[in-house]
Amino acid sequence: MTAVVVRGFFSRKLRAVLTGIAVALGVALMSGTYILTDTIDHSFAAIFATGEQNRAVVITPHQGLGAGAAVQTAAIGQATLERVRRVPGVAVAAGEVFAVATLFDAQGRRLNTSAPSFAVSVLPARFEDLSAVAGSLPTNAGSVAIDQASAQRASLRVGQRLRVAGATAAATYRISGILRFAGSASFGGAGVALVTLPQAQLLAGEPNSYDDLVVGAKSGVSPATLRKRIRAVLPLTLDVRTGVQQAAQQTSDLESQLGFLRTFLLIFAYVALFVGAFIIFNTFSITVAQRTREFGLLRTLGATRGQVVRSVVAEGAMLGFGGALVGLLAGLGLAPALDQLFKAFGADLPDSGTVVEFRTIWVSLLAGTGVTVLAGLLPALRAARVTPIAAMREGVPLERAQRSPRGRRIILAVVAFYVVVRVALLASSGAGIATIVILLALILAIRVPASRRRIGGAFSATVVALAHLLARPLAWRGITGRLARDNTVRHPGRTAVTAASLMVGLALVSLISILAAGTKASINQAIDASFAGNLIIQNSSTAGNAGIPTEIPAALRAIPGVAQVTPVAFTEGSVNHLKGNQTITALDPASFARVYRIDWDRGSDATLAALGTTGTVLNRSFASAHHLKVGQTLTVAAASGRRIRLVVRGIATDNARLLADLTITLALARSAFAQRVDALDFVSYRPGVTNAQVQPKVNRILAARFPQAESQTATQFKNSLASQVDTLLALIYVLLALSVIVSLFGIVNTLVLSIFERTRELGMLRAIGTSRRQIRQMIRYESVITALIGGLLGIALGVVVALILAATALSGSGFVLVIPVVTVIVLFILAGLAGLAAAAWPARRAARVDILAAIATE
């Protein structure tokens, strides 16, 4: 029996390869994701471990909101450093500054656009782990050392000038040295400018303050003992860790942030595997049908149903394992490609070397093999229903089991449930709904071959009707077109599943494109409705949550023609122990309402003016989700762990989401949330002043003093947001393309198998005078019809899901539903072209059928 399985597997090499690819592509994305994220993880872990090895104890501000929170933490004051120095056993204690910054060369060009950069202070020699590969570390206020990667990228050498802009006005330094970090050329992709401590404090806007303190122990005092002593004298708003603990903490923080990236990529891997499952299902269904006589023979010779099932399952397992193995290896190549992809889309992720964890290997192999075996299970069970009589005569149909498929239903339900839960956990609620709708449609599709009578019948009928509709333009091709259409509907179930695999990819592509178009339209509408100013100032890089200095408003108010400059900042807090963190907008209550129209549900602009440090305004969607009312008191925990009580004074609808869950005053954000930089400044002009009179002056001041900031008109701002959406969209398209490619292999596979099945018929057609060309055309049309059915259903499904989302999860958020007609038409055309491409090789194969041999085939 084993011989039958093994030989059977290798005798159907072509099928094995085509199906194997379907598995391999999904697995490749999966293993590539793990390899990439593990590599990034290890690169950082090495840097952290080296960085902390000379430090007995490290003191950092407490951050109670989790690694993912976009918040500033409070700086540590000089008094704390003095207090630590007095702890017995402390040999040396020093403060360190590590601030987000932007680096420019002498011509004013940014060194690093895709990754964040930092201004870092030089530490006493005992702690310093950075070494200069050229020149030396900075020793005076006028010098800086930069990382080797940034220096090479901008061709900077020792002696040249470097401009650094942090949380305040920019300063210019002379490069004294080039740095390396724990054997790598950059700090995990980020740029670093190392300056003296006072300069770093200046750049960070924190005179006499530090981001962390590092402590060296006297000989004979263990880090753990010293940590205990220091812990005893410091408040709980500070965390005290040994160097080893600190490295572990930093690594685990990083891991939780990388988790997002990993999940994002894995979703696409799951989608590709899911599409692959369709192809496996279809391939196995077709081959099981073709091997009816073989199974009948085995049954006649005394093979039990179990043996037949096991033989098909074993074949699936071999195929899945092989495909997964290839996928795993391909992942090694895909990981750097993914890295490049992210670079191309503006996210510079660091990686050095290639890390393949044991987990990557077993998860990939298990996923690939598991998906294949599961997808092959239904066909395997069907193979077991072949009666021994099937071996006796040709044309005995498969017995349609009467004691109906309870087992199958259970399996299907379990698989579907698992996938739903899994995906729903991964995705947010909106995407979860979309997933469930898509899955329901798929279950409908997958049931087609199983039961033609009920719902499946409707789906098959749809496929048949679509085939007739889509084949209409082929009528002029005469019999070739007719045959192509009839071949498509000959096995409606088979065509349906093939089309469904393409449908999945296209449904997601069209859904995403509709959501993106809607998002852009919503942004535009919200900005048009709310923004009453003329310019928006923000950091020219979105990397690393870099803010803009708080000195900018004062500098710009001096420009003639400027009426108002109002700063806005964003932070996070934890409200009333609700799950996760809540986003907080901080603004200047006196000037904000003059440049921004607030759509009040409860309250008025006067409410804002009277907010003070005890009041808050809620966004309506947040208030209604948690049943919060005006007059209620909320307890809000800041990152430091400090709790403040705020009374709800008003509720406003803001589709632009500039007003986050909570809105508070900037004064409160500065005092209670340690918010030291702003996110945006809104500028409005005096009446009668034109943009041409003011914006150039604004830009001049920014370039001279705050090169990290840029000004945009509302139109420019909308365009830049739209281009961010487009960038994300393009990234998702590229990742979804993999699923579409998988489904194309499915079309190729189905075509090849049905051509094999029709060898005799093709020979007959050739015998009565059909040209090779006509045969090729026939196959191509067949493929195009199938692809277009998939395309049409996919697009329709995407639109329907978008409509459902707009009516449910997104209702009340100001989401504007826009169907990008051009994109949809292009998608449909691309689906047809993809069908044409998929048919190229099968069509040639069909045309090569040898007439005599085909007719003689028994």
Place this chain on the structure above:
Amino acid sequence: MSDPGIVSARELTRRYGEGEVAVDALSDVSVAFTKARFAAIMGPSGSGKSTLMHILAGLDRPTSGTVTLDGVELASLDDRALTLLRRERVGFIFQTFNLLPILDARENILLPLSIAGASVDGAWFDELIDAVGIRDRLHHRPAQLSGGQQQRVAVARALVSRPAVVFADEPTGNLDSAASGEVLDLLRLAVDRFGQTVVMVTHDAQAASHADRLVVLGDGRIVRDGEALDAGGVLDLMKSLSR
């Protein structure tokens, strides 16, 4: 009928469809086949001969009546038990050979044993392939064998597990007369030398003439059951029955 036979059927009826459109493929057929004898079943198309064979072999179930094979009452068996019975006590030979193209001749012959997970009796295997005369073709795939050779491999496959009975369904239907003769001689030899019981369904008068006994069916009933005839006699008999 004092000898119960190795395979016997009592009052078999097989009805297809229900009510007014019901058709009886077999009606009230009782027949028994003796051990170590070669029986042929003939009859025009639609006479029920294939249905009879399928029911005797446990591939199909009768609407009423009983079948006993090697002392086992088939109606009492579930699908799994029937499968095991076929595996151990029944051999099959088909019109279209039905060899697995992916296996070579030797592997095809041993397939029933490998399905059962049973070991090969080397002496018996040697004796068998010498009798069948395909020793030099053992490592050829079916596609590399002639029709006659393929059918001889199929005969060897049917005999390898030394079943209680071998059913042959039109074994010569796809063969020329020379190859047919070889296969029929082989079946004869299986009965005479190895004591095998063979039940053969055929259209071919020449084939039927190799048997010891000739059962003829018509319209689902046995219309003649007796000693075998020579080819001419069979033809005359069939003519007289179709009149």
